[in-house]
Amino acid sequence: MGTVDVANKDVTASLAEKKPKVVFVLGGPGSGKGTQCANIVEHFHYTHLSAGDLLRAEIKSGSENGTMIQNMIKEGKIVPSEVTIKLLQKAMLESGNDKFLIDGFPRNEENRAAFEAVTKIEPEFVLFFNCPEEEMERRLLSRNQGREDDNIETIRKRFKVFLESSLPVIEYYRAKGKVQEIDAAKPVGEVFEAVKVVFTPKAEKVAA
Numbered sequence: 001m002g003t004v005d006v007a008n009k010d011v012t013a014s015l016a017e018k019k020p021k022v023v024f025v026l027g028g029p030g031s032g033k034g035t036q037c038a039n040i041v042e043h044f045h046y047t048h049l050s051a052g053d054l055l056r057a058e059i060k061s062g063s064e065n066g067t068m069i070q071n072m073i074k075e076g077k078i079v080p081s082e083v084t085i086k087l088l089q090k091a092m093l094e095s096g097n098d099k100f101l102i103d104g105f106p107r108n109e110e111n112r113a114a115f116e117a118v119t120k121i122e123p124e125f126v127l128f129f130n131c132p133e134e135e136m137e138r139r140l141l142s143r144n145q146g147r148e149d150d151n152i153e154t155i156r157k158r159f160k161v162f163l164e165s166s167l168p169v170i171e172y173y174r175a176k177g178k179v180q181e182i183d184a185a186k187p188v189g190e191v192f193e194a195v196k197v198v199f200t201p202k203a204e205k206v207a208a
């Protein structure tokens with residue numbers, strides 16, 4: 001326990017030194033966060049860190065937290081921040097980059113407050129993919145990635161958690177003027193056109 005804590009302090013300190021630029025990518029399950037992050041990485045050279053992907057990799061790695069994480073994901077519940085933040089910090093440090101899209105995090109007030117307290121990192125902005133529930137449901141039911149949580153019962157639970165726990169985080173950042181909202185119900189290409197505007201530096205927009 002002691003060594004883990006010391007190691008994590010080192011990670012936190014090394015990360016703070018780098019002063020990384022972070023964009024939180026939020027939106028309901030199936031709103032297209034992962035799809036658009038892949039496009040952003042290609043065009044704007046960010047490193048994409050999906051909290052869900054990191055948690056699923058942790059299950060696969062046979063970690064001591066694996067069973068707990070698997071049960072939480074099956075129930076659509078949010079894994080305790082301590083676990084997710086450690087995975088995010090490690091991935092940020094290992095990437096060697098200083099620009100990150102943190103996708104699917106923070107998903108509740110606990111995630112948000114803990115990340116801020118531990119890392120002292122404030123996001124540049126929050127990219128919010130707003131999409132109607134019927135459309136997200138259609139997309140999740142045809143995602144076909146073999147995910148244990150893409151069944152109608154768990155999907156309904158995830159929608160409830162999104163409304164009750166994740167939307168308040170988006171509203172928190174909206175009150176700080178940090179939310180860039182995108183209409184995510186449109187086709188992938190049109191959504192990316194709107195995303196590009198957000199990531200293009202102001203001077204280039206004037207010149208274009």
Ligand SMILES: Nc1ncnc2c1ncn2[C@@H]1O[C@H](COP(=O)(O)OP(=O)(O)O)[C@@H](O)[C@H]1O
Pocket residue numbers: 027028029030031032033034035036139140142143144184185186187188189191
């Ligand atoms: N704009 C879109 N229109 C239609 N289908 C989409 C769109 N964006 C993503 N998808 C599809 O919907 C599913 C969910 O998208 P994904 O990027 O995995 O969402 P999230 O990361 O928010 O859960 C995927 O199968 C993806 O190919």
Ligand SMILES: Nc1ccn([C@@H]2O[C@H](COP(=O)(O)OP(=O)(O)O)[C@@H](O)[C@H]2O)c(=O)n1
Pocket residue numbers: 027028029030033050051052053055072073074075076077078079080084103104105106107111149158
């Ligand atoms: N910050 C996070 C992100 C995801 N998760 C878990 O991972 C699941 C899948 O999240 P995801 O971001 O990969 O997928 P979507 O629900 O957005 O499609 C969530 O329903 C949670 O159970 C979490 O506990 N904490």
